[in-house]
Amino acid sequence: MNILTKPWLWSCVAAALAYALILGLTSGRGAGELAYAALSFGAFAAIVGLGQMLVITLGPGNVDLSIPATMTLAATLALKAMGTDPGTAVLGLGIALAVGFGVGVANYALIYLLRLPPIIATLAASLIYQSLAIWSNRGLRIKPPEGLADFATGRFLGLPNVTWVGLLLAIVVWIALERSVWGRWLLATGQNMRVARLAGVPVELVRASTYISVSVFAALAGYLLASFSGGAALNMGAEYLLMSIAVVVIGGSSIAGGNSNVPGVWGAALFMFLVVSMLNSYGAGAGARNVLTGAIIIGIVIAASTRRART
Amino acid sequence: MSFLARHRIILPVVSLTVLLAATFYMQPRAMSYFGLNLLFNLAVPIALATIAQMMIIMVNDIDLSLGAFVSLVACVTATILNDTPALGLLILLALILSYALLGAVIHALEIPAIVVTLGMSFVWGGLALFILPSPGGASPDWLRTLMTVKPPFAPMAVVASVIIALVAHLLIIRSGIGTVLRGVGGNARSVAQAGWPVIRLKALAYGLAGLFGVLAGMALVGLTTSADANIALRYTLLSIAGVILGGGEFIGGKVSPTGAVIGALTLTLAASFLSFLRLSSDWQIGAQGAVLILVLTARLIFRQKGAEA
Numbered sequence: 001m002n003i004l005t006k007p008w009l010w011s012c013v014a015a016a017l018a019y020a021l022i023l024g025l026t027s028g029r030g031a032g033e034l035a036y037a038a039l040s041f042g043a044f045a046a047i048v049g050l051g052q053m054l055v056i057t058l059g060p061g062n063v064d065l066s067i068p069a070t071m072t073l074a075a076t077l078a079l080k081a082m083g084t085d086p087g088t089a090v091l092g093l094g095i096a097l098a099v100g101f102g103v104g105v106a107n108y109a110l111i112y113l114l115r116l117p118p119i120i121a122t123l124a125a126s127l128i129y130q131s132l133a134i135w136s137n138r139g140l141r142i143k144p145p146e147g148l149a150d151f152a153t154g155r156f157l158g159l160p161n162v163t164w165v166g167l168l169l170a171i172v173v174w175i176a177l178e179r180s181v182w183g184r185w186l187l188a189t190g191q192n193m194r195v196a197r198l199a200g201v202p203v204e205l206v207r208a209s210t211y212i213s214v215s216v217f218a219a220l221a222g223y224l225l226a227s228f229s230g231g232a233a234l235n236m237g238a239e240y241l242l243m244s245i246a247v248v249v250i251g252g253s254s255i256a257g258g259n260s261n262v263p264g265v266w267g268a269a270l271f272m273f274l275v276v277s278m279l280n281s282y283g284a285g286a287g288a289r290n291v292l293t294g295a296i297i298i299g300i301v302i303a304a305s306t307r308r309a310r311t
Numbered sequence: 312m313s314f315l316a317r318h319r320i321i322l323p324v325v326s327l328t329v330l331l332a333a334t335f336y337m338q339p340r341a342m343s344y345f346g347l348n349l350l351f352n353l354a355v356p357i358a359l360a361t362i363a364q365m366m367i368i369m370v371n372d373i374d375l376s377l378g379a380f381v382s383l384v385a386c387v388t389a390t391i392l393n394d395t396p397a398l399g400l401l402i403l404l405a406l407i408l409s410y411a412l413l414g415a416v417i418h419a420l421e422i423p424a425i426v427v428t429l430g431m432s433f434v435w436g437g438l439a440l441f442i443l444p445s446p447g448g449a450s451p452d453w454l455r456t457l458m459t460v461k462p463p464f465a466p467m468a469v470v471a472s473v474i475i476a477l478v479a480h481l482l483i484i485r486s487g488i489g490t491v492l493r494g495v496g497g498n499a500r501s502v503a504q505a506g507w508p509v510i511r512l513k514a515l516a517y518g519l520a521g522l523f524g525v526l527a528g529m530a531l532v533g534l535t536t537s538a539d540a541n542i543a544l545r546y547t548l549l550s551i552a553g554v555i556l557g558g559g560e561f562i563g564g565k566v567s568p569t570g571a572v573i574g575a576l577t578l579t580l581a582a583s584f585l586s587f588l589r590l591s592s593d594w595q596i597g598a599q600g601a602v603l604i605l606v607l608t609a610r611l612i613f614r615q616k617g618a619e620a
């Protein structure tokens with residue numbers, strides 16, 4: 001197979017192009033800082049994107065719209081439990097992940113027991129998670145413990161720590177998808193659920209574990225983002241709803257399911273950050289920035305689809 | 312097929328009735344011309360947006376940009392349409408045509424609607440910010456008059472909802488072209504085999520969605536008298552919920568315009584009802600989610616009865 005037919009290539013090329021365009025404008029100044037910022041902010045998008053990718057792989061109609069609410073709820077409860085006390089980072093992480101797990105179970109229960117379409121189930125449930133976050137937070141902004149904040153904003157071997165987390169997660173997801181039975185089951189379910197079930201794949205188990213994974217990923221991203229930005233805010237997850245879907249699609253995963261693409265998610269996450277920086281550095285206002293971002297997303301999807309059709 | 316499965320409209324009607332009865336029980340004074348007007352005040356734009364979303368869901372797609380689109384229309388209405396009506400109408404017409412074009416592109420290139428509309432939501436939102444960077448503008452007088460008219464017997468919102476449901480019903484369920492459009496959602500290939508140009512049908516469905524989206528934005532400005540770029544963002548999710556609440560399905564061209572309008576009314580009423588409950592404001596949003604889940608759970612009865620038969 002030719003390297004050019006790899007669908008993940010395009011998001012990486014686009015990210016590199018955006019990066020080059022910014023540097024062209026600044027004539028190479030700030031290259032390191034820009035890459036560092038892209039890797040930091042891209043990591044959050046990549047983490048939620050990896051989760052969304054798993055859900056979208058499940059097939060048409062599967063998408064998790066509760067990601068922003070899950071991020072907020074997990075971050076709020078974790079920061080509240082930690083209460084800025086030093087040495088509580090692990091406790092906070094545990095709470096965030098537990099929240100993610102609980103949310104995933106609740107989402108899947110609605111989908112499976114009440115047979116709601118996933119879009120509606122996660123949407124309705126996200127309203128409840130949002131209320132829970134509002135109720136527990138009461139508008140207070142609790143700072144993360146110092147050690148945790150240092151970790152979230154710190155670096156290791158030149159790369160931001162959050163990037164390491166995102167990369168590690170990407171590798172885990174890649175191994176799970178490509179090298180484990182679970183991954184094969186997931187792809188089979190996404191390609192044709194009925195056939196997968198008849199072939200003996202425990203379809204419901206696969207769906208349950210996928211919906212739990214996406215929520216756990218979102219909770220982790222929320223926990224890291226709150227530590228990174230100095231506290232949880234009620235709207236902290238808002239931009240990650242469209243972002244999570246966009247990075248999956250730009251990354252070259254099939255929106256129809258049954259085909260997923262781990263490196264593409266990272267490429268797309270970097271690209272989404274860089275394209276906004278690029279438009280900013282070219283002096284585009286908020287309106288023009290949004291219009292161009294939308295046009296670029298659609299352009300990439302069209303380019304990727306015609307590419308696929310030819311090969 | 313059992314009685315319930317065939318008459319899916321019963322579910323939205325029953326949900327609305329139960330919710331209305333509960334509201335009247337909580338607040339008997341709402342049982343009046345004025346009370347109903349207050350309860351359903353914002354229902355008209357939501358109902359129009361829900362019909363717009365229904366047009367897209369009818370052809371097996373989903374529109375994630377509708378809220379941004381309605382916001383953009385609201386911004387155009389409150390500024391350009393108010394200042395220079397001719398130019399404003401031209402822009403609104405262009406917006407409808409661009410929706411139709413979007414439908415054609417989505418079909419021709421076989422790209423997923425969910426992604427294209429996701430991208431378009433950025434475009435609409437950006438354009439809205441262009442036109443109206445900060446909240447403001449004013450509603451054209453005729454629009455304001457139209458939206459606040461007081462017809463005899465029933466309030467404006469109720470009368471308008473009935474008219475919307477009737478028009479959409481005639482268009483989608485009774486007319487020949489409506490049946491073909493639903494056929495595109497049911498089985499696009501057989502529609503194509505029967506000699507219909509599917510690409511034009513898809514463009515028509517999207518164009519109709521654009522038309523109802525434009526009407527929704529205009530109605531919204533008529534009610535609120537001003538606009539901002541984020542005024543209707545929640546309509547995306549509300550409209551999807553309304554369609555499903557009204558007995559629609561995401562695939563197969565199974566939609567019900569009457570049900571969709573009733574679904575929109577139910578969602579509007581749910582918000583009013585919850586404020587009557589004196590629920591702490593923390594739980595308002597969550598309770599809306601709970602009501603949504605509760606009503607949709609009732610679908611189970613319909614689904615299972617249908618499956619057994």
